[in-house]
Amino acid sequence: MYPFTYIKAKTNKEAITAIGSNSNAKFIGGGTNLIDLMKMNIEMPQQLIDITSLDLKKIETLPNGNIKIGALVRNSDLAYDETIMQKFPMLSKALLAGASPQLRNMATTAGNILQRTRCSYFYDTAMPCNKREPGSGCSAIKGYNRMHAILGTSDKCIATHPSDMCVAMAALDAIIHIESANGERTINFLDFHLVPGDTPEKENVLQPGELITAVEIPALPFASNSTYIKVRDRHSYEFALTSAAVALEINDGIIQNARIALGGVGTKPWRCKEAEQSLINKKATADNFSAAADIALKDVKTFQYNAFKPKLAKQTIISALQTIGGNNG
Ligand SMILES: Cc1cc2nc3c(=O)[nH]c(=O)nc-3n(C[C@H](O)[C@H](O)[C@H](O)COP(=O)(O)OP(=O)(O)OC[C@H]3O[C@@H](n4cnc5c(N)ncnc54)[C@H](O)[C@@H]3O)c2cc1C
Numbered sequence: 563m564y565p566f567t568y569i570k571a572k573t574n575k576e577a578i579t580a581i582g583s584n585s586n587a588k589f590i591g592g593g594t595n596l597i598d599l600m601k602m603n604i605e606m607p608q609q610l611i612d613i614t615s616l617d618l619k620k621i622e623t624l625p626n627g628n629i630k631i632g633a634l635v636r637n638s639d640l641a642y643d644e645t646i647m648q649k650f651p652m653l654s655k656a657l658l659a660g661a662s663p664q665l666r667n668m669a670t671t672a673g674n675i676l677q678r679t680r681c682s683y684f685y686d687t688a689m690p691c692n693k694r695e696p697g698s699g700c701s702a703i704k705g706y707n708r709m710h711a712i713l714g715t716s717d718k719c720i721a722t723h724p725s726d727m728c729v730a731m732a733a734l735d736a737i738i739h740i741e742s743a744n745g746e747r748t749i750n751f752l753d754f755h756l757v758p759g760d761t762p763e764k765e766n767v768l769q770p771g772e773l774i775t776a777v778e779i780p781a782l783p784f785a786s787n788s789t790y791i792k793v794r795d796r797h798s799y800e801f802a803l804t805s806a807a808v809a810l811e812i813n814d815g816i817i818q819n820a821r822i823a824l825g826g827v828g829t830k831p832w833r834c835k836e837a838e839q840s841l842i843n844k845k846a847t848a849d850n851f852s853a854a855a856d857i858a859l860k861d862v863k864t865f866q867y868n869a870f871k872p873k874l875a876k877q878t879i880i881s882a883l884q885t886i887g888g889n890n891g
């Protein structure tokens with residue numbers, strides 16, 4: 563590791579001023595991703611701005627029924643929050659499917675959103691990687707790409723977005739709150755992460771000097787009937803091969819509303835709006851769930867070692883929908 567300086571900000575203003583005065587500084591939340599990247603010289607900030615003392619640790623219900631989650635709420639606290647468990651079980655389950663209890667006790671909401679890919683070539687500085695070193699090439703496209711994406715890939719990068727929490731937030735149409743020297747703004751969660759295209763090093767639309775302060779989850783009564791299913795090589799401490807966050811509103815056996823988002827398959831948390839639409843006014847049957855899964859996965863592109871993913875992803879979607887919709891035939 564290399565030398566760097568460290569300061570602890572006491573207010574949002576202090577944190578924003580500090581990052582504005584040093585273009586090589588980074589905020590540090592739980593540090594569970596950033597410190598690993600620094601140890602491997604993949605990220606080399608000259609200054610760390612510790613934001614863990616900021617007043618961003620509350621989970622509040624707003625007058626309009628939306629839930630506002632402070633950027634520093636730890637993943638464990640969010641997962642076990644009574645309101646989240648009752649109103650948005652998919653979010654609680656997604657959080658609990660991620661990492662390990664120790665990591666979840668440290669990881670923050672904003673840090674989870676900004677965590678970087680787990681592509682093994684990204685972490686191996688001896689190998690070319692366009693995301694780490696733009697223009698150097700992608701070792702995964704013709705390499706060992708079993709964990710890699712099948713949706714949203716480009717000829718520059720096929721890495722998955724690794725977060726479980728973000729899959730649920732994509733399904734729930736979350737809104738990200740941001741503060742900077744220029745004031746406050748919000749970004750729809752679905753517009754926050756970027757597909758790699760020609761610039762895989764650019765992973766999201768956060769600008770230099772911006773601090774994520776909160777994530778807002780819009781009220782969605784039918785999200786109380788939701789779940790998250792994650793398929794992985796080990797039951798704990800492992801990233802998704804495929805995952806699905808789903809919610810259904812069903813009246814008299816007929817689907818009124820649906821939400822579907824996928825993890826482990828996309829270069830960003832992957833929302834499937836066309837598949838959701840295909841379920842409206844249909845019966846909650848295995849056949850209809852299967853047809854919706856086909857729509858969700860119609861644009862997949864597989865690589866040498868991940869050709870199993872479309873089938874696995876399809877079963878994951880069907881299984882998640884059956885869990886909350888029942889199997890009616
Ligand atoms: C062994 C291991 C297994 C894991 N398994 C999983 C898994 O199965 N599923 C999963 O989803 N995750 C998994 N993770 C990832 C883990 O969830 C992330 O490391 C964690 O969520 C990051 O949060 P943090 O607060 O520690 O972020 P940090 O490491 O502190 O920060 C990450 C990035 O966010 C930036 N940042 C932090 N807060 C803010 C803010 N408020 N505003 C602007 N920028 C900010 C930092 O500058 C940094 O660039 C795993 C991690 C490890 C080490």
Ligand code: SF4
Binds near residue numbers: 701
């Ligand atoms: S998939 Fe992306 S992160 Fe992995 S080696 Fe290729 S460019 Fe790098």
